[in-house]
Each structure stands twice: as C-alpha cells, then as structure tokens.
Amino acid sequence: MKFISNSSVKDVMLKEIGLNNIKDLFFDIPQKIRIKDLNLPDGLSQQETEKKLRYIACKNKSFHDITSFLGGGIKPHYIPPFVKSIISRSEFYTSYTPYQSEASQGFLQAMFEYQSIIAELTGMDIANCSLYDGVTALGEAALMCTRINRKKTFVIPENISSDKKSVLKNYTRGAEIEIKEAPYDIKTGKIDLDQLKKNVDENTAGVYIENPNFFGIFEDDIDKISKIVKGAGSLFVVGIDPVSLGIIKSPGEYSADIVIGEGRALGNPMSYGGCSLGIFACKKEFLRQTPGRIIGLTKDSDGKRAFCMALQTREQHIRRGKATSNICTNEGLCALAAVSYLSWLGGGGLEKLSKINFENGQKLAKKIESIKGFEKMFSGVHFNEFVIKCKNDAKMINKKLLQRGIQGGSVIDSWYPKLKNCILFGVTEMHSDADIEKLVSALKEVSNV
Amino acid sequence: MYRSAVYDKSLLNEIAPPKKGKIKSIDSIPTSLQRKENINIPGLDETQLVRHFHHLSQMNYGVDTGIYPLGSCTMKYNPKICEEIASWDNFACTHPYQDISTVQGNLEIMFELERMLCEITGMDYFTLQPAAGAQGEFLGMLLTRAYHKFKNNNERNEVILPDTAHGTNPASVTMAGYKLIEIPSTKDGTVDLDMLEKALSDKTACFMLTNPNTLGVFESEIIEISKMVHNAGALLYYDGANINAIMGKAKPGDMGFDIVHLNLHKTFATPHGGGGPGSGPVGVNIKLEKFLPVPRIAKKEGKYLFDYDAPESIGKIKGFYGNFSVLLKAYIYILMMGRDGLKEASEIAVLNSNYLKKKILKSGKYEMPYKELRKHEFVISCEKLKQEKEIRAMDVAKRLLDHGLHPPTIYFPLIVKEALMIEPTETESKEDLDKFIDALIKIADEDPKIVKNAPNNTPVKRVDEVSASKNPILTWNMI
Numbered sequence: 062m063k064f065i066s067n068s069s070v071k072d073v074m075l076k077e078i079g080l081n082n083i084k085d086l087f088f089d090i091p092q093k094i095r096i097k098d099l100n101l102p103d104g105l106s107q108q109e110t111e112k113k114l115r116y117i118a119c120k121n122k123s124f125h126d127i128t129s130f131l132g133g134g135i136k137p138h139y140i141p142p143f144v145k146s147i148i149s150r151s152e153f154y155t156s157y158t159p160y161q162s163e164a165s166q167g168f169l170q171a172m173f174e175y176q177s178i179i180a181e182l183t184g185m186d187i188a189n190c191s192l193y194d195g196v197t198a199l200g201e202a203a204l205m206c207t208r209i210n211r212k213k214t215f216v217i218p219e220n221i222s223s224d225k226k227s228v229l230k231n232y233t234r235g236a237e238i239e240i241k242e243a244p245y246d247i248k249t250g251k252i253d254l255d256q257l258k259k260n261v262d263e264n265t266a267g268v269y270i271e272n273p274n275f276f277g278i279f280e281d282d283i284d285k286i287s288k289i290v291k292g293a294g295s296l297f298v299v300g301i302d303p304v305s306l307g308i309i310k311s312p313g314e315y316s317a318d319i320v321i322g323e324g325r326a327l328g329n330p331m332s333y334g335g336c337s338l339g340i341f342a343c344k345k346e347f348l349r350q351t352p353g354r355i356i357g358l359t360k361d362s363d364g365k366r367a368f369c370m371a372l373q374t375r376e377q378h379i380r381r382g383k384a385t386s387n388i389c390t391n392e393g394l395c396a397l398a399a400v401s402y403l404s405w406l407g408g409g410g411l412e413k414l415s416k417i418n419f420e421n422g423q424k425l426a427k428k429i430e431s432i433k434g435f436e437k438m439f440s441g442v443h444f445n446e447f448v449i450k451c452k453n454d455a456k457m458i459n460k461k462l463l464q465r466g467i468q469g470g471s472v473i474d475s476w477y478p479k480l481k482n483c484i485l486f487g488v489t490e491m492h493s494d495a496d497i498e499k500l501v502s503a504l505k506e507v508s509n510v
Numbered sequence: 511m512y513r514s515a516v517y518d519k520s521l522l523n524e525i526a527p528p529k530k531g532k533i534k535s536i537d538s539i540p541t542s543l544q545r546k547e548n549i550n551i552p553g554l555d556e557t558q559l560v561r562h563f564h565h566l567s568q569m570n571y572g573v574d575t576g577i578y579p580l581g582s583c584t585m586k587y588n589p590k591i592c593e594e595i596a597s598w599d600n601f602a603c604t605h606p607y608q609d610i611s612t613v614q615g616n617l618e619i620m621f622e623l624e625r626m627l628c629e630i631t632g633m634d635y636f637t638l639q640p641a642a643g644a645q646g647e648f649l650g651m652l653l654t655r656a657y658h659k660f661k662n663n664n665e666r667n668e669v670i671l672p673d674t675a676h677g678t679n680p681a682s683v684t685m686a687g688y689k690l691i692e693i694p695s696t697k698d699g700t701v702d703l704d705m706l707e708k709a710l711s712d713k714t715a716c717f718m719l720t721n722p723n724t725l726g727v728f729e730s731e732i733i734e735i736s737k738m739v740h741n742a743g744a745l746l747y748y749d750g751a752n753i754n755a756i757m758g759k760a761k762p763g764d765m766g767f768d769i770v771h772l773n774l775h776k777t778f779a780t781p782h783g784g785g786g787p788g789s790g791p792v793g794v795n796i797k798l799e800k801f802l803p804v805p806r807i808a809k810k811e812g813k814y815l816f817d818y819d820a821p822e823s824i825g826k827i828k829g830f831y832g833n834f835s836v837l838l839k840a841y842i843y844i845l846m847m848g849r850d851g852l853k854e855a856s857e858i859a860v861l862n863s864n865y866l867k868k869k870i871l872k873s874g875k876y877e878m879p880y881k882e883l884r885k886h887e888f889v890i891s892c893e894k895l896k897q898e899k900e901i902r903a904m905d906v907a908k909r910l911l912d913h914g915l916h917p918p919t920i921y922f923p924l925i926v927k928e929a930l931m932i933e934p935t936e937t938e939s940k941e942d943l944d945k946f947i948d949a950l951i952k953i954a955d956e957d958p959k960i961v962k963n964a965p966n967n968t969p970v971k972r973v974d975e976v977s978a979s980k981n982p983i984l985t986w987n988m989i
Contacts, residue, residue, distance in 0.1 A: 063589075063851060064586070064936075065855060065858050066936075066942075067858050067936070067940050068854065071858065071861055073940075077865065077869075078864060080864075086857070086864055086883070087759050089730050090728055090759060091733060094732070094733065094760045094761070095760055096758065096759065098850075098853065099630060099757070099758045099849050099852060100849070101626065101629055101630075101844070101849040102849065103849060103850070104846050104849070105846055105848065110845050110846050111595065117615040118598055118600035118601060118615055120614040121613050121614070122600075122612040123599040123600045123602075123603035124603040125603060126600075127612060136605075143556055143559065147559075147560065149593070150563070150564065151588075152570040152572045152574065152575060153784050154572070154593075154781045154782075154783050155578075155588055155782070156572040156573070156578075157583055158784075160920075161908075162970075162975065163908065163969070163970055163972065164570070164571035166968075166969045166970055167565075167566035167567050167569040168566070171563065171566055172785075177985040180985045182549060182551065187984045187985060187988075188985070190785070191786070193641035193787075193828055197645075197828055197829075204685075224828075225829070228828065230825060231652055231824060231825055231826070231827055232685075234687060235686040235687025281540030281542045281543050282542070283542055283543065284542060306545075307545070307549065308533075308535075308539060309539060309543045309545055310543050330835075331603060331605050331606075332604070332834050333605070333616050333831065333835075334829060334830025334831055334832075334834060335787070335828075335833035335834040335835060335836070336787040336834075336835055337829060337833070348984075354785065355982075355984055356984070357978035357984055358978070359977050359978035359983070361972060361973050362974070363971050365970055369973045371975075371978040373975075374979070376677075377680070378922070380677075382681060382684045382690045384677070384681040386681070386685065387644045387645075387678050387682040388644055389643070389677070390641075390644065390775065390782070390786040390787075390790075391642075392641075392783075393783050393785030394781075394785075394786065395783075395786075397563075400522075401559060404551065404552050404554055404559060405553065405554060407526070407553015407554070408550060408553065409548060410553055411549055412548060412549075416536065423538070442538065459609070463609055468605070
C-alpha cells in the first residue's frame with residue numbers, strides 16, 4: 062500500500078507482539094461506534110492522481126493566463142527560482158518545530174537570520190519567526206497591547222480590509238477589548254486626524270495604522286499621528302507592506318512600538334491567499350509579552366555558537382493557559398522563503414523593487430485617470446494600489462474586462478458603501494508596459510459601451 | 511556510525527556585510543516618509559546564497575532523514591507528488607479575489623475536501639479556514655461561545671480539560687476568554703468520570719478531549735462522557751491531533767462530539783515545514799452550522815460559489831480562505847489513499863506503535879504507567895534510569911541524536927515522570943523501528959557519562975538553552 066511500509070510484514074509483527082489480528086489492536090473502541098469502512102472512493106495511483114489534478118487545474122486561470130490587476134492585501138510578485146530550490150530542501154520542509162536544537166541548527170540559524178532581517182526592515186529591535194498571516198498578526202498585536210498596559214480599547218482605521226476587522230473582533234472578544242474605528246478623510250483617503258484624536262483617550266491600549274493603507278495611500282502625517290498616540294499613553298502599532306520599505310521609512314523611524322504585516326510578497330506565491338506569512342516585530346522592552354516562537358543565539362557545551370528556541374516560557378507548550386498566545390504551528394517555511402529572497406535582494410535590490418512598484422502604480426493611475434468616465438478617488442500619494450471611481454457600473458466594467466482576458470481590480474463598495482462604483486487596482490513589478498496598455502485600451506473600450 | 515554534516519556557518523551579514531549608504535529619494539513621495547538611507551540587509555549573489563542555505567539544510571533533520579517519532583505530531587512521510595502539484599501555476603498563481611468563474615478548480619477542491627473530511631470524522635459541515643490546529647481550537651471556542659450566546663446561556667464561562675490535554679488546548683481556552691477547569695485522569699490514564707461529573711455544571715460551556723488521548727489510550731467510556739456533557743447542556747470538543755489512530759475504525763461524530771478540528775499537516779501528510787504552514791479545518795454537527803466562518807463554499811447548478819449569507823456566522827478567523835496550498839496537498843493525499851488506504855494507515859500506525867511499545871518494555875529498561883493497550887502513540891518513563899543511573903529523559907533524547915535518530919517528544923504529557931512520548935506513524939518500516947528499539951535499549955546500558963554528555967555527532971554539542979532565555983540575543987544586531 063502507498064506510503065505504508067509494513068503492509069507485507071504486518072502478520073510477522075503481530076506475531077512478535079503476541080497478537081493474531083489487527084482487530085486485536087482496536088477492541089478498546091466500543092462496538093457501538095465501530096465502523097466497517099469509510100464511504101470514500103478507492104485510492105488512485107500517482108499517475109491517475111496527477112491526471113485528475115491536471116483536469117481540475119484547467120478550470121482555473123492563473124495570473125499568467127489572465128492579466129490581473131487585483132490587490133487588497135495580496136499581489137503577484139516575482140519569485141526567483143532559487144527560492145523554490147531552497148525551500149524544497151527536504152531537510153527543511155519535512156522537519157518540525159525545532160524542539161531538539163542540536164538536530165535543527167540549520168532551520169534555527171535561518172530563522173535567526175529571518176528575525177534579524179525583519180528587525181532591520183521594520184526598524185524594530187526584535188521579531189518573532191512568524192505568525193499565521195498579517196491579518197491574525199493584528200489580532201495578536203491588539204492582545205499584546207492590552208497585556209502591556211491593561212487598557213481596554215483598540216483603535217483602527219475604518220479603511221482596513223474587512224477580513225482584518227472580522228478577525229480582530231474575534232481575536233479580542235475573549236479579552237473584552239473594545240474596537241473603535243477612526244474614519245478616513247474622503248478627500249485624501251488618509252486617516253482623518255481630528256476623528257483619530259476623538260477616538261484616542263487614556264483608555265486606549267493601542268492605535269493601529271497601515272502604511273500604505275488599504276486604499277494604497279501613504280499615511281504621511283506620521284508625526285501628528287504618533288503624537289496623538291503617545292500623548293494618550295497608548296502603543297503605536299503599524300502595518301506594513303514590506304515591498305514599500307525600500308523607498309519609505311521603516312515604522313521604527315516614526316516611533317512605532319509594534320510592527321506587523323503580511324510577508325507573503327517576499328518569495329511566496331499567492332496560492333489563492335494561502336500560505337501566508339505574519340510578520341511581527343516590536344521594541345525590546347516588550348519581549349516577554351510577544352506571541353509566537355523566537356529563536357535565540359547561544360553556545361553549546363564546547364562554547365561554540367549555536368541556536369535554540371528562546372523564552373519558551375511564554376509559549377503554550379510550557380505555560381499552557383497562561384501563554385502569551387495559543388500559537389504553535391506557524392509559517393516557518395514561508396519565513397525561510399522570505400529570508401532567502403530578501404538576502405538576495407539586499408538593501409539596494411529592495412530599493413529598486415520598491416521604486417518599480419511605486420512607478421508602475423503612478424503610471425497606471427495616470428493613464429486610467431485620463432480616460433473619460435474614470436477618476437482617482439483620493440488625492441493622497443499612493444504606492445502600488447489606488448482607488449478609481451467609475452462613472453458607470455463598476456461590476457459591469459469588470460465583466461467586460463474579463464471578456465477581454467483581463468481581471469480588473471476589486472469593486473470595493475460592498476466593504477465601503479460610501480465608495481460606490483469604486484475599484485481598487487493593484488500593479489507590481491510583474492506588470493509590463495504592454496500589460497498596462499492592454500488594461501488601458503480595454504478600459505477605453507468598455508467606458509464607451 | 512551516524513555523523514551529521516558540520517559547517518562553521520557564518521551568518522548572512524558576516525558573509526556579505528550590508529552596505530550602508532544614502533539613497534536618492536523620490537520627490538513625489540511625501541517628505542515625512544522618504545527613505546534617506548539603504549535598509550541594512552545583506553545582498554548575496556545567488557551561488558553564495560544557495561550554498562549558504564544548502565549547508566544549513568544539511569545541518570537539519572527531517573522526516574526524509576529518518577524516523578521522527580514526536581508524539582502527537584504525526585511526522586509521517588510527505589509524498590512528493592503533493593509538493594509538485596501545489597506548485598503548478600494554475601494553483602500557485604491564483605488570487606483570492608479573482609472572478610469566481612476563473613477559480614472553479616480551487617473551489618471544487620475545497621468543496622470536495624470538506625465532504626471528505628465530513629466522511630472521515632462523521633461531522634456534518636467543515637470550514638477550512640484555520641491555519642493550524644491551535645487556530646482550529648480557538649475557532650472551536652468561538653463557535654462554542656456563539657452557540658451558548660444564541661441560546662442565551664451567557665453564564666456558561668467554563669471549559670473543562672483533562673490533565674493530559676495538549677498545551678494549545680488551555681491556551682486556546684483562555685485566549686477565547688473562558689475559565690479553565692482541569693481535571694485529573696484515572697489510574698488508567700483516562701477521563702475520571704466522577705471528577706468530570708463534579709466539574710460539570712450550568713457554568714460549563716464545553717469539555718475538550720483528545721481521543722485517543724495524549725497517552726495514546728482510547729477513551730472507551732466516550733459514549734458515557736458524551737451523555738454526561740450533553741446532559742449538563744455543554745458541548746463536546748474533539749482535538750483531532752490524534753485521529754491518525756482511528757481513520758476507518760470510528761468517527762468522532764458517532765462518539766457524540768459537536769466540534770472537531772483536524773491537523774492536515776499531521777494526519778493528511780502535508781509537510782510540517784520546519785514549524786509551518788499547517789492547516790486546522792474545523793467540523794461541526796448541524797446545531798453549530800450557522801455559526802461557522804464565512805465564506806462557505808456552495809455548489810449551485812454545477813457551479814461553485816462563495817456564500818457570505820450567514821447572519822449568525824462568527825465572521826472570519828484568518829485572511830481569505832485558509833492555507834489553500836496545504837488544503838490542496840491534503841486533498842491529493844486523500845485521493846491517493848482512498849477508503850482502504852486511510853484505514854490501513856491507521857491500522858499500521860497503531861501496529862507500529864504497539865510493536866515499538868512491546869519491544870521497548872520487554873527490555874525492562876523503561877516503564878509505562880497507565881493502561882496497556884495504546885493506539886498510534888504511547889508514553890514511557892525514564893524514571894527508573896533516573897533513579898538508578900541519573901540518566902534523564904533529556905539525556906536519552908540527546909543520545910538518540912548520536913544514533914542519527916530523532917528523539918520522541920519529551921516531558922509530555924505532564925502526568926508521566928521523565929516522559930518519552932513516542933509516535934512512529936505508519937510510514938516507518940520494521941527495520942527502522944527495530945533500529946530505534948535497539949538504540950533505546952543500548953542507551954540505557956551505556957555509561958551514564960557518555961549519555962549525559964550527548965550529543966557528539968551533531969553539528970553542535972548540547973545547546974545551552976537556559977542562557978538563550980536569560981540573556982536573549984535575538985538578532986545579529988544584539989550580538
């Protein structure tokens with residue numbers, strides 16, 4: 062039988078331990094609940110399986126089949142093939158949590174390097190070696206703020222993804238944290254500072270902003286925001302798109318306390334939204350309140366440099382009900398992809414990548430804006446995503462684009478009712494000038510229909 | 511004799527020290543945000559980089575290296591075909607917000623996987639959203655909360671657990687805001703029905719149980735337990751970490767469980783990835799369906815779609831639809847194994863475990879408290895070795911590394927002194943099991959000095975974990 066080594070010797074093994082039948086191993090299951098068989102089909106051979114999956118795969122269209130301009134927290138990025146080669150080393154991907162340090166030095170060092178690079182990227186002192194995704198990282202950050210300062214409200218911008226809002230609500234339900242939303246400025250698309258001020262007070266555990274925000278716009282009033290947050294004695298939590306950090310400041314430079322983000326863009330495929338990589342970094346003083354696994358540098362009994370899991374007393378396998386989080390399995394392999402990708406790019410490469418993303422964002426927005434029936438919704442400067450308001454029905458426009466082999470941006474009025482017929486477009490280094498032209502000329506056609 | 515590859519590995523920043531330097535800022539970016547200096551991350555050329563990580567991989571032990579019998583982790587072989595297919599563009603390069611007509615294949619896989627998991631567990635509905643087992647547990651607690659709230663039972667704020675529970679159970683319970691009640695096990699290592707009866711009240715929201723439990727013992731009184739829990743008005747939660755023991759033999763749904771989580775990275779052979787990604791789908795019976803996360807995957811007139819119309823839903827627990835590539839790999843695994851394959855996987859997993867157990871105990875070097883018959887895992891104690899030779903479970907584990915064998919889980923569950931928790935899985939051959947047995951017996955007979963100084967054949971010798979926490983150095987800037 063497939064992947065089962067001892068099928069042919071099971072009788073020998075049974076005999077050696079004094080049993081006659083496999084059934085003897087299962088007599089402790091009460092008769093009443095024993096079943097004979099599962100109602101599943103016969104197994105397929107590897108060849109048959111591959112054929113079946115090819116057939117199913119044909120029902121999908123990949124980024125390479127349709128020119129796609131989607132964003133909303135996930136965008137296509139180039140993955141140099143060596144990344145796959147590294148994460149396909151099976152000593153890495155078939156291992157688990159490095160409970161036995163001496164047999165896990167490779168993965169441990171790679172995670173230490175990941176933490177070091179994430180700390181540099183975010184401008185924080187320390188980072189953990191991953192959470193599930195950027196969305197749950199926000200939930201963990203809110204819980205951590207409350208653990209640190211015992212305050213019970215958490216302020217977020219109105220314009221974060223609906224997934225984030227929902228997950229945050231679920232993560233903070235148990236700790237009874239009240240979530241307050243600070244509206245965005247309908248002109249600029251940035252957070253409304255007066256509204257933010259109104260929402261933040263001495264009971265505010267933490268304030269979250271995203272840079273760039275969900276509309277793709279840079280929150281550039283960072284000094285004022287930081288002043289509001291710190292003035293109330295709250296913690297400042299910043300969400301990042303790592304791709305943008307080659308050209309804009311790290312949150313550490315504008316006094317963030319905790320930095321979170323989605324790190325999938327760093328060498329990991331979109332894979333329909335999963336797998337993902339939750340980035341989590343913070344100031345050193347909060348170390349003991351951090352959720353998730355952290356790798357530390359130490360020595361072996363010969364005094365040689367070695368790595369191991371550090372501060373395990375925060376974690377569930379030691380602290381149980383009093384752990385800082387319930388997380389155990391994380392996204393280690395995605396973090397490995399991220400550290401190999403980033404250390405190939407280097408600081409200079411990341412700057413170039415950021416620039417291309419920014420420039421493509423500007424280029425596409427300008428071209429769409431120049432078409433009759435489309436205008437930019439917000440005046441704030443954007444990165445590689447932006448919101449376009451359509452004169453005509455946005456859903457219909459997308460439908461017509463699809464007929465022309467193009468996947469348009471996301472129609473966002475179901476998330477933001479004020480933004481009727483608005484589309485969030487995303488563009489990256491993956492889009493050539495020809496791709497951009499294809500969208501622009503298609504939009505010209507459909508706007509006339 | 512086993513010898514691991516050893517490299518004196520420099521860190522990335524030592525190989526290629528990052529070059530600091532001013533960068534030309536972009537005028538159209540608001541001045542307050544313009545970056546002035548390069549980010550301090552090293553840039554290696556591809557050859558250096560690939561060699562660096564290649565060397566690191568050679569200093570790491572995985573299932574492809576050898577037996578990896580971590581109890582409750584189900585470290586089985588990960589079929590290569592699953593990795594290959596998951597990397598195809600038509601899966602890997604799809605965006606979660608694509609028009610539904612362009613991702614019918616993805617939805618078909620998720621829809622079918624939900625049906626398969628329902629059949630395996632006997633539950634009515636599944637969600638594939640949770641990213642790991644612990645997140646599945648947390649979702650289970652949120653569903654419990656939503657259920658009692660819907661029934662206006664807001665005073666139910668306690669969750670009961672046996673003392674053998676996985677560490678994530680209590681952590682998930684408190685994270686969801688519940689009060690934790692832990693009950694001691696019987697001398698058989700099973701749920702103490704009297705203690706359970708005493709703990710149950712009109713404050714009980716849920717009883718969480720792993721079956722077989724972390725000792726590897728099947729909770730034979732499960733039907734009685736289910737009656738007691740439900741009579742008290744509480745829900746019964748199944749931690750599916752150990753379901754590799756009973757596929758095709760019994761279903762949690764038939765045992766009376768209301769909520770079940772599975773770990774696709776354990777039972778369904780998707781790789782553990784050095785810590786993740788995993789996937790922790792959650793199944794429920796009909797009374798909890800309406801609280802499941804959105805979107806649900808539906809099929810109408812031959813087309814798959816997402817259904818967000820669920821007013822009682824708890825909302826979302828993770829971004830998008832879960833760790834899709836892991837779901838895909840598990841789907842492929844189940845297709846290949848089929849009805850008979852999954853059943854035989856459980857049979858041989860239990861056979862391998864009992865074979866190991868019997869032969870190790872026969873040596874008389876180790877003891878096994880609690881009940882005799884075990885399922886896919888068992889827990890032995892090194893207490894005798896500690897008393898006689900001052901050899902502790904930790905020492906045995908480290909000495910196993912010198913034999914090129916990955917040690918079992920140690921010091922868990924907490925009710926066994928000097929515990930070695932061993933789960934071989936069905937993918938280990940008899941030869942490899944015999945090697946493991948021989949090594950454990952040999953270690954018990956060795957000079958304690960050698961055992962206490964182990965390991966010697968690994969890339970580093972015994973690692974000082976205490977100072978790693980006392981004086982934490984967590985980035986290269988902190989060195």
